[in-house]
Amino acid sequence: MTTESETLVTQDLIERKGKFSEPKVAPPIALSDIRKWAIAVYWPDEPPPMYWDEDYAKTTRHGSIIAPLDFNPFAWPVHREPVPAARASADGAGIGTRGMNGGQTEEYFEPMRAGDVISTTTGLTEWVERTTRLGPTLFTTTETRWTNQNCELVKVRKSIGIRY
Amino acid sequence: MSVNVYWEDVEVGQEITNWSRKTDFMHWNRYAAVNDEFVYIHMDDVAGRAALNEQGAFGMGNLRFAYLHNMLRDWAGDEVQVRKLGCQYRAINQKDDVLTCVGTIVAKRVENDEHLVDLTVDVKNQEGQSTAPGEATVALPSRNGD
Numbered sequence: 001m002t003t004e005s006e007t008l009v010t011q012d013l014i015e016r017k018g019k020f021s022e023p024k025v026a027p028p029i030a031l032s033d034i035r036k037w038a039i040a041v042y043w044p045d046e047p048p049p050m051y052w053d054e055d056y057a058k059t060t061r062h063g064s065i066i067a068p069l070d071f072n073p074f075a076w077p078v079h080r081e082p083v084p085a086a087r088a089s090a091d092g093a094g095i096g097t098r099g100m101n102g103g104q105t106e107e108y109f110e111p112m113r114a115g116d117v118i119s120t121t122t123g124l125t126e127w128v129e130r131t132t133r134l135g136p137t138l139f140t141t142t143e144t145r146w147t148n149q150n151c152e153l154v155k156v157r158k159s160i161g162i163r164y
Numbered sequence: 165m166s167v168n169v170y171w172e173d174v175e176v177g178q179e180i181t182n183w184s185r186k187t188d189f190m191h192w193n194r195y196a197a198v199n200d201e202f203v204y205i206h207m208d209d210v211a212g213r214a215a216l217n218e219q220g221a222f223g224m225g226n227l228r229f230a231y232l233h234n235m236l237r238d239w240a241g242d243e244v245q246v247r248k249l250g251c252q253y254r255a256i257n258q259k260d261d262v263l264t265c266v267g268t269i270v271a272k273r274v275e276n277d278e279h280l281v282d283l284t285v286d287v288k289n290q291e292g293q294s295t296a297p298g299e300a301t302v303a304l305p306s307r308n309g310d
Contacts, residue, residue: 033198040194041230043185050242060166060242069246070230075200098215100205101225103296105250134216160252164216 008096008138008163009129020123020145026073031114034067041068067112069155074120095135095164102139102160110152117149125158134164168241171279171304176269180283183235183265187223187257195227223257228287228296235265235285236302243305247278251285251298262290267300278303 031052038047049056050066057065067073112118127140140161146154185191196202201224204211209220229251236246257263264287271282280303287296 037198040198041227041234043191043194048237048242050237061245062242068230068233069249070226070233072199075198077200100215101253103225103250103252103298104229105248105298107248108246158250 006095006136007129008136009127013124013127013140016124017127018123018125020121023119023121024074026118026120029067029071029073029112029114029116029118031065033073034065034071034114037071038068041070062111064113069106069108069111071112073112073116073118096138098134098164100162100164102162104157104159106155106157108155110148110154112148112154118146118154119148120144120146132164136164138163166241167243167305168239169304171272171281171306172308174269174272174281174304176272178269180235180239180267180269183231183238184262185231186260186262187227188260189221192221192223192227195224195230199224199226201226217256217258219256219258221259223259223261225253225257225296228253228257228263231263231265231287232285232296232298232300235267236283236300239267240302240304245278245303246300247280247303248301249285249298250300251287251296253296255289255293255295257287257289257295263295264288279306280304 035052038051050060051068052065054065122142122144125141125143127138129136129138131137140163142159142161144157144159148154192206196206205215206221206224212220212222232249232251233246236249237244265285266288267283267285269281269283273280280301283300283302285298285300286294289295
């Protein structure tokens with residue numbers, strides 16, 4: 001366990017626990033976004049036609065091209081959140097400012113298609129703090145709910161962030 | 165449509181078809197380009213070492229997550245519906261690692277008229293080290309219709 005003086009749990013973290021953000025809205029999904037995503041995650045192989053061939057996709061249960069489940073319609077925002085110092089430079093920073101992706105669990109409901117406008121709301125749900133080989137380490141769990149323009153649930157993501 | 169496997173044809177304990185990639189900056193950069201994931205620890209060896217990875221820059225967890233989806237889809241075909249997938253990133257994806265996604269069926273059930281299969285999954289490196297153990301649930305087509 002970390003000592004009280006070493007804790008990475010900040011007052012801001014405590015105040016944010018259990019509070020969900022206002023909805024954030026992504027630009028409409030374009031067919032080209034889906035195609036490029038599929039090419040990147042299947043590189044160097046050709047991606048499945050489900051993600052780029054409308055005629056083929058019509059023969060499937062989905063009835064049209066769908067996005068890979070891991071597709072992120074929020075990439076490339078025009079307006080950007082401030083980047084934490086440790087992510088903004090190549091030099092890194094001190095204890096508690098370094099971060100890594102610890103993992104995620106996603107439950108899927110409606111698929112994402114071209115033209116969909118996805119909204120999310122996010123909240124910090126819990127954390128665990130312990131000493132690891134990286135030193136004092138904080139594991140936070142954040143839940144994000146994705147819905148489409150018809151208010152249908154698309155997915156629920158629980159992601160683990162690691163601060164050290 | 166593409167049905168590679170029906171629910172009735174799989175057995176608990178069965179290993180599904182692996183899915184593999186050798187990962188380097190070409191893979192990471194293409195993924196960064198679509199996910200807008202331009203983070204120094206994934207691009208710059210100095211930043212990777214500052215983040216306590218002696219070998220330098222390292223791969224994105226999200227890309228391994230995408231690879232796990234690819235494994236499930238390529239194994240089961242386009243009629244599969246992945247209901248749940250999760251993993252924890254336990255080891256770093258170093259440059260030139262050969263990552264292999266693996267999965268084993270641990271349960272079969274019918275729930276709300278869906279023919280479900282539960283699996284354990286992982287992304288192993290060329291040394292067989294587990295880097296992203298996790299679990300998945302998928303709905304497979306049934307020979308009796310679903």
